[in-house]
Amino acid sequence: MNSSLFSPPTPGQAWALQCTAFDTPRSDALRVQVDALVVVSSTGVIESVIARDDPRWAGERARHAATGQLRELPEGSYLLPGLIDVHVHAPQWPQMGKALDVPLADWLQRNTFPLEARYGDEAFAESVYRPLVRHLLANGTTTAMYFGTLHDGGNRVLAEQCLRQGQRALVGRVAMDEPSQCPEFYRDASAQAAIEGTEAFIGTLAGLPGNAGGLVLPVITPRFIPSCTDALLEGLGALAQRTGVHVQTHCSESDWAHQHVLERTGMTDAHALHRFGLLTRRTVVAHANFLTPEDVALMAEVGASVAHCPLSNFYFANSVFPARSGHARHMGMGLGSDISGGYSPSMFDACRHAITASYALDEGVDPDLPSAQRGRHDARIDHVFALWLATAAGGAALDLPIGRIEAGQHFDAIVVDCHAPDSNICIWPGSDSPADVLQKIIYNATRANVAQTWVQGALVHCRGAVLSNLS
Amino acid sequence: MNSSLFSPPTPGQAWALQCTAFDTPRSDALRVQVDALVVVSSTGVIESVIARDDPRWAGERARHAATGQLRELPEGSYLLPGLIDVHVHAPQWPQMGKALDVPLADWLQRNTFPLEARYGDEAFAESVYRPLVRHLLANGTTTAMYFGTLHDGGNRVLAEQCLRQGQRALVGRVAMDEPSQCPEFYRDASAQAAIEGTEAFIGTLAGLPGNAGGLVLPVITPRFIPSCTDALLEGLGALAQRTGVHVQTHCSESDWAHQHVLERTGMTDAHALHRFGLLTRRTVVAHANFLTPEDVALMAEVGASVAHCPLSNFYFANSVFPARSGHARHMGMGLGSDISGGYSPSMFDACRHAITASYALDEGVDPDLPSAQRGRHDARIDHVFALWLATAAGGAALDLPIGRIEAGQHFDAIVVDCHAPDSNICIWPGSDSPADVLQKIIYNATRANVAQTWVQGALVHCRGAVLSNLS
Structure with missing residues (x-):
């Protein structure tokens, strides 16, 4: 300067x-x-x-x-x-742009979970979260909705960095307790522990010096249905209903996740989240590629929104989220970088990838298919729609007067x-x-x-x- | 500095x-x-x-x-x-990142052709080409293969700017004479005029002060088959065979272009180009999305290469070029920004879009299709392949010791x-x-x-x- x-x-x-x-x-x-x-x-x-x-x-x-x-x-x-990023995994900042060439299972178990497990160490957390917030502000991200980790201390450090550097933020204490999906070194000891940890973090933020104006808000954050037991999801749903705080999670991102939830709960992610009390006006579900028409109608009725993460869609979601048709059916949405499932911290990049993804959906991509079998048409968005996603739509999704x-x-x-x-x-x-x-x-x-x-x-x-x- | x-x-x-x-x-x-x-x-x-x-x-x-x-x-x-950009429309620099939301026909006839027609004015040409070369060098593009315009003077200005600023370049005098496809204000008066203009420009470059080392090379540049008469294509093919200079054109980019050439010539673009003598070891054809297996075999046999332009593929090509399978079948290729069909002058962006395009092809994009009908698999490339495309592969495509x-x-x-x-x-x-x-x-x-x-x-x-x- x-x-x-x-x-x-x-x-x-x-x-x-x-x-x-x-x-x-x-x-x-x-x-x-x-x-x-x-x-x-x-x-x-x-x-x-x-x-x-x-x-x-x-x-x-x-x-x-x-x-x-x-x-x-x-x-x-x-x-x-200001640009609004509604889906950021804060602890994944050190691996942004790395290990994108390995299979998803390896990416999670060998890279991501071991990294996220380190944030019990507050000094390490500060060494990551201070540059994270600084870099996002430098990229023009004025509001970020963050997944943190399971650690109250690490998450507090993230909130403090947002306050200190002046970034509007929503910070989630991640909850995940399902032993079959979460490694032993990085999971909640029980549903009860995760619920109490979440409630404690809501208190931590409310009492944080300098946060009287509510620049940093808490978010109830079950990682996604596969990594949470029913007891945890029910408890967090009750907490959301009682407190009215924001909720974030992942939803119907990939073929695997979508199918897994169908088999386990007998319903889609969106309907299951709704049953658990987790679908509210202040809920943001990431990805949501595989929403059914009934899911979209439910989301629109409740006023919940999608965090559209076009870049990570290409890498991890087996398809791209149809933003234009979702919007036409009155479903709320914002735009997310999905660091580090997405490699770029720039919401301008996210805008461009949202356009690219919509063109891919509209035109199709495989030249070996006959033209009539390529693409679904009426899927394109333009640069105005993309900017709207990154600003006004994000503000509406977060129920905040921004954008x-x-x-x-x-x-x-x-x-x-x-x-x-x-x-x-x-x-x-x-x-x-x-x-x-x-x-x-x-x-x-x-x-x-x-x-x-x-x-x-x-x-x-x-x-x-x-x-x-x-x- | x-x-x-x-x-x-x-x-x-x-x-x-x-x-x-x-x-x-x-x-x-x-x-x-x-x-x-x-x-x-x-x-x-x-x-x-x-x-x-x-x-x-x-x-x-x-x-x-x-x-x-x-x-x-x-x-x-x-x-x-240094990064090698094998497909740049130099005169389109002023409209980079603009008018990408209009239909292709409008984009060409209302925006692009009227802009390209202005380069008979050498002062205007210099006002564009000086910053163009400066910006590309600043983005790390050490070699660019340029489409110029129909104007010998404007093209000379471009070559002079490359020499003055030290960029390795291949500059093409565009040839286009087919009245049904080219507007009256921007087309060659005849096949003969276009052939002579091309030959004259080869001479212009050879005699350019400071170009004894051949930093700037000429390129025989029929715009694409639809905009050229058979007489023009034959004449340029003969010139390519006689002089051995580089050739560039567009090839099987979109459903429309591919079909148009099939109907007019009774064969695919690649085979038609070969028949006209335009497919050589020093030929680079842009896009080439719709190459048939026989086309790929022909390209590989001749040693001709594809300019893969992943970003503009999404916007204009109705599909994306399958780079990995083309490479597996021994076809040469390089990477192109396709300014201004592509909005970015950065070859790092082109690398990233090449990866994204390959993932889209591999996984498919439409969540409404069953998983088994989405994607063609074995299409993914990684960051190493992308860098190779932008460097060593580009050098090989251009038959130059670079990359x-x-x-x-x-x-x-x-x-x-x-x-x-x-x-x-x-x-x-x-x-x-x-x-x-x-x-x-x-x-x-x-x-x-x-x-x-x-x-x-x-x-x-x-x-x-x-x-x-x-x-």
Whole structure:
């Protein structure tokens, strides 16, 4: 951060940002607010977004300039909603981009479980979670929904890092007690122990210094049905119903998992989760590739959402999640990196993979099949849908006022600098409209373009100086 | 470039680089040369690569140190072969990442052809081609095989930019004369005019100041069979046979194109190209999704290669190219970005998309199909295969001594810095082997990690200072 070039607004006071902002109030609607004034309250909430041709614009601008609380984005920089990653396995950060060439069983038993088992050591946890949060903020992820581990201490360290570095987060104490699916060195001793551990962690977060505003929220987190006994799932369901806290788990991800649950419970994952009390308005189920039409209807009725993880779909899910048809049937969804089942921490990458996955589904992939047998059509999403998934849809899935640039939302936002030194976003001023610029951002933005990251009105990452004090 | 920290070796003298180098002599073989000495001749050719445990290592190191011609990569930086992009539409650079949400016909007729038609204006050509070459070098692309336009002047400007900035390149004068497929404002007046234009451009390149070493080579470039008359294809085939210069075109990319050629010529693209004399050891055909087994056998026999463009496959090809089975049947291939049918200029992105495409082919994508009807299996490639595609395979496809770090190859290489400020490559020294590091590089490297780019022994891009003078 080049502090000599950057002058943040005085904390605790309202301020205004003059900028061109992009957001997606709907999956098919890109909103471009050119040279608007985004007024942010002293508590980090967007008070108003005043359009350039609004009669109040000049006065509001002058008022903030007079108090030194006006900032302006330079040409080539744009405001976007902060990116929302609804599925991250925090303890898997050290193996991101590694061991993706081994079979799933090996990946879990030889790589992942032994790694996750190490987070009883809080020093190790801190050595991982501090850079994890820093890297995600640098990639523009303002909110992350995390799977932690079984360890109260390690999970607390993760929550503390989010608070310290200013990332909005939902942190889950993983619960898994089924001996046939979980290794002895990494499983809950009993259903009761896992339920009590989960309840204790909810208390830990509530009492965490600095968390009075609820920046970090707890999540009830059965790993997935195969790794949990019925007693555990019932107990966690009762806890979810009683406390109203968020729930996350995996659901119908692969042929194996889907079939396993069918055989064990006599019903699909979604219906089983519902029976256990785990499907609520604040539930996010990861992957959900193999949902039946009845599952989708149930999810939509309950208001539960899917964490669509397109990249890891290709690697682990035997298929890709049909996002467009799920949305058409009113099911909620957000976008997930699925670190480290997905190798990339960038939600821009996740946007691009969501588009790619939808095209693969739409067109099919195998050239040896006749054209008529390839693809399912009407499955494509575009870059606007993808940005919506990573922002507004994620906010709705989490039941939080984030993901859009409008009054009443938290000021969780990123500044994308198309002129950054390592930028692959190449704008041609004469021929690129603002909508073209946004499309080029979605297709080529990387971490190098994320100049600033803001959460709840606070600057939490700054790549360089892009704001100029106009006062 | 922070020149105060960087001290390049004296030009015109041999020098040595002490480094850990990764390359892929075969599709299934990662070679890791830890702390090796790469000795580069005064003409930019690798003289030898001396292993750390070779008795000559210490002496050679001392000899170069004594003359000030020893450099060393710091911890966290690695030498890789320069990335080879065998399919780039240079004039489409301004629309990269744009208009990907419109139908193909609109994309071609409303966006692409009108844009390509502008390159008769050499000033415009320079305004595009200068940043194009600069951006590709910054992304680590040391060799690019370019489609230009119909304009001798514009194509010369592209070749001049490659020479000036030091990028190895193959530049094609596009030929297209079929009135039913090409708009009046952008097509050759006749087959004869296109053939003469192509021959003239071969001469232009041969006479270009600074090109005596052949850094930039000409390519005979019929756009694809549908846009060319038989007379044009025959004439260009004769020119290819007579001159031995490279050939590039598109081949069996989509259902439409494949079917169109079948109906017009009574044979597949590959066989038609062969009949026209256009299939040679130095031919690269883009996409080639719908090759028949007989096509693959013909390609392998002739020694022609495929430019695999996995990203644009998803968008435009109605399927993905089965790279692994093509390789198993001894067909040559390289990797292409297909700018701007592909939105990314990064060959690391192309590597990742090649892996994703192969997984999609292997597993299938549609969850509504029964498992047994999804996927074709044995289609997966891994990160080693992907790097091989982008380096050694590309060099072989182009019939040039590039793509590996070994004696006799040109020193076309990149330095990947895992500790770059915007790096998403997260290495854990205690648990990541060199092979793990390479996997993490392939999965998360971006332009921000490309610290240096070298072509023929010359430093042509430097992001920061990573070499230290040990003398």
